Amino acid sequence: MKQSIKAPAKINLSLDVLRKRDDGYHEVKMVMNQVDLADRLDLETRVDGHIKVELSEGFLPVDHRNLAYQAAFLLKKRFHITMGVSIYIHKHIPVAAGLAGGSSDAAAVLKGLNELWHVGLSIEELAALGAEIGSDVAFCVYGGTALATGRGEIITPLASPPPCWVILAKPPIGVSTREVYQRVKTNRLDERKAASEQVVQAIKNQDYAEICRNLSNGLEDVTLSLYPEVKRIKERMLDSGVDAALMSGSGPTVFGLVKKESRLHRVYNGLRGFCDQVYAVRLISNE
Numbered sequence: 001m002k003q004s005i006k007a008p009a010k011i012n013l014s015l016d017v018l019r020k021r022d023d024g025y026h027e028v029k030m031v032m033n034q035v036d037l038a039d040r041l042d043l044e045t046r047v048d049g050h051i052k053v054e055l056s057e058g059f060l061p062v063d064h065r066n067l068a069y070q071a072a073f074l075l076k077k078r079f080h081i082t083m084g085v086s087i088y089i090h091k092h093i094p095v096a097a098g099l100a101g102g103s104s105d106a107a108a109v110l111k112g113l114n115e116l117w118h119v120g121l122s123i124e125e126l127a128a129l130g131a132e133i134g135s136d137v138a139f140c141v142y143g144g145t146a147l148a149t150g151r152g153e154i155i156t157p158l159a160s161p162p163p164c165w166v167i168l169a170k171p172p173i174g175v176s177t178r179e180v181y182q183r184v185k186t187n188r189l190d191e192r193k194a195a196s197e198q199v200v201q202a203i204k205n206q207d208y209a210e211i212c213r214n215l216s217n218g219l220e221d222v223t224l225s226l227y228p229e230v231k232r233i234k235e236r237m238l239d240s241g242v243d244a245a246l247m248s249g250s251g252p253t254v255f256g257l258v259k260k261e262s263r264l265h266r267v268y269n270g271l272r273g274f275c276d277q278v279y280a281v282r283l284i285s286n287e
């Protein structure tokens with residue numbers, strides 16, 4: 001049995017780092033939204049019980065270090081599945097970019113194998129399993145737009161924001177999420193607490209301008225000071241005429257929101273001369 005499934009990237013419209021926890025993670029509050037830049041995964045069941053991962057490009061491990069492999073392995077072990085799976089990942093999302101490409105691959109495998117292996121788990125159960133793989137996987141299982149709390153694994157679905165274009169610019173560096181969290185200054189956390197609430201409210205009101213005014217990421221200062229080229233891309237993005245710009249997750253991808261399609265080409269072309277990986281995509285709406 002075969003299945004082809006999309007694994008979309010995400011952006012963080014807000015990311016409040018509330019406090020450091022005793023388990024080493026940080027308590028966060030984030031508004032996340034998927035965008036239509038996606039990997040595609042072809043899954044095919046195997047009777048020999050093995051899990052095999054192949055990739056369209058050669059820079060990622062295909063063994064237990066691959067998050068797609070981990071998802072299949074976890075489901076197989078937890079539910080004593082005898083079948084195996086071949087997973088072919090057509091990689092389109094830049095890696096270690098703050099776009100949750102790996103997490104989304106893991107979520108797609110969980111959802112795909114839940115059907116192909118007839119496991120019969122609910123979305124909540126799949127998200128709980130996903131959280132064992134990484135903090136962003138639960139959101140990727142739900143998809144669309146959501147508020148994420150805890151270490152990012154407690155998901156409350158939200159209405160979709162008003163439609164707009166999203167320009168993504170990814171500088172040619174990889175960022176360690178762990179390092180960025182380690183460098184966040186905890187004494188500045190409380191004053192940022194309100195940003196996600198404002199974004200949630202603006203989404204409820206379908207107020208695009210208010211969403212733009214409240215974009216905020218508590219990890220941005222850390223990555224911008226470590227990598228000045230990310231700061232330059234954000235400045236360039238703002239100069240090019242986007243409505244608002246912010247770094248996604250731990251970076252280094254910077255995204256800009258653009259309402260008017262007539263402005264999109266100018267923004268896109270302005271950034272293309274400056275950065276090799278630029279994408280013009282849309283927000284994905286909740287079904």
Ligand SMILES: C[C@@](CO)(OP(=O)(O)O)[C@H](O)COP(=O)(O)OP(=O)(O)OC[C@H]1O[C@@H](n2ccc(N)nc2=O)[C@H](O)[C@@H]1O
Binds near residue numbers: 099
């Ligand atoms: C920053 C965010 C925002 O959406 O995304 P990315 O930049 O990775 O896309 C996430 O919080 C990243 O989630 P994810 O990439 O799944 O992180 P994990 O694998 O769970 O954790 C990697 C490391 O980041 C740190 N970490 C992660 C999540 C969290 N709430 N607090 C943390 O301190 C921990 O040191 C952990 O060891």
Ligand SMILES: Nc1ncnc2c1ncn2[C@@H]1O[C@H](COP(=O)(O)OP(=O)(O)O)[C@@H](O)[C@H]1O
Binds near residue numbers: 060068097105251
């Ligand atoms: N299928 C996968 N796709 C992308 N990255 C993966 C995958 N499996 C494991 N990884 C590892 O996960 C880490 C985070 O990747 P990714 O999810 O793309 O970035 P981010 O967490 O910044 O959004 C990378 O260091 C990468 O080596």
